[in-house]
Amino acid sequence: AQSVTQLDSQVPVFEEAPVELRCNYSSSVSVYLFWYVQYPNQGLQLLLKYLSGSTLVKGINGFEAEFNKSQTSFHLRKPSVHISDTAEYFCAVSDGLRTYKYIFGTGTRLKVLA
Amino acid sequence: SQTIHQWPATLVQPVGSPLSLECTVEGTSNPNLYWYRQAAGRGLQLLFYSVGIGQISSEVPQNLSASRPQDRQFILSSKKLLLSDSGFYLCAFRDRSSGNTIYFGEGSWLTVV
Numbered sequence: 001a002q003s004v005t006q007l008d009s010q011v012p013v014f015e016e017a018p019v020e021l022r023c024n025y026s027s028s029v030s031v032y033l034f035w036y037v038q039y040p041n042q043g044l045q046l047l048l049k050y051l052s053g054s055t056l057v058k059g060i061n062g063f064e065a066e067f068n069k070s071q072t073s074f075h076l077r078k079p080s081v082h083i084s085d086t087a088e089y090f091c092a093v094s095d096g097l098r099t100y101k102y103i104f105g106t107g108t109r110l111k112v113l114a
Numbered sequence: 115s116q117t118i119h120q121w122p123a124t125l126v127q128p129v130g131s132p133l134s135l136e137c138t139v140e141g142t143s144n145p146n147l148y149w150y151r152q153a154a155g156r157g158l159q160l161l162f163y164s165v166g167i168g169q170i171s172s173e174v175p176q177n178l179s180a181s182r183p184q185d186r187q188f189i190l191s192s193k194k195l196l197l198s199d200s201g202f203y204l205c206a207f208r209d210r211s212s213g214n215t216i217y218f219g220e221g222s223w224l225t226v227v
Binding site: 051107 | 146148150156157158160163165204206208214215216217218219220221223
């Protein structure tokens with residue numbers, strides 16, 4: 001079965017500093033990968049997704065992620081964070097063959113400090 | 115455009131009482147539908163998914179059940195709630211035309227007391 005590991009439960013970072021949130025998934029023949037953001041007491045909002053093609057994916061709010069098949073990773077990055085980026089971030093994987101099950105990681109809480 | 119709504123937004127229920135959370139999707143046909151639960155510090159747990167009317171797959175054994183009486187309606191139920199059922203419940207849908215992406219509703223906070 002597919003699984004997703006987000007290694008960091010919390011990441012504190014100062015405003016305007018770069019950040020990387022890590023995500024690793026269990027290997028499969030083909031996968032679709034996603035990052036979602038959740039602000040307090042809200043549902044999840046899609047940040048970006050990798051389905052195929054270029055391994056560097058750009059999303060909303062200045063975030064990007066790189067799909068690395070050999071390392072089975074899909075790390076999320078932003079070169080300069082803002083206070084408003086404080087939220088919880090979830091990595092998710094879908095089995096490309098069946099594409100009806102989406103498995104999420106346990107989330108990383110990003111706290112941007114002034 | 116597609117929209118998804120779930121209700122109620124918040125619910126406080128005593129132990130042993132029944133539960134019904136409802137989710138509806140608009141602007142799409144024959145979507146895949148999902149119920150997730152988010153417990154504090156434990157990420158999202160897939161509870162049920164449905165690929166069509168009356169077709170429900172359960173991921174985790176528990177005292178919850180799901181039903182899909184109409185194409186764009188997904189209901190999460192329980193006959194008798196437990197304290198451990200407390201959490202944030204999220205409904206989601208996948209539209210096959212949206213690049214295999216799932217989209218979430220606003221969530222429902224359930225507190226069992």
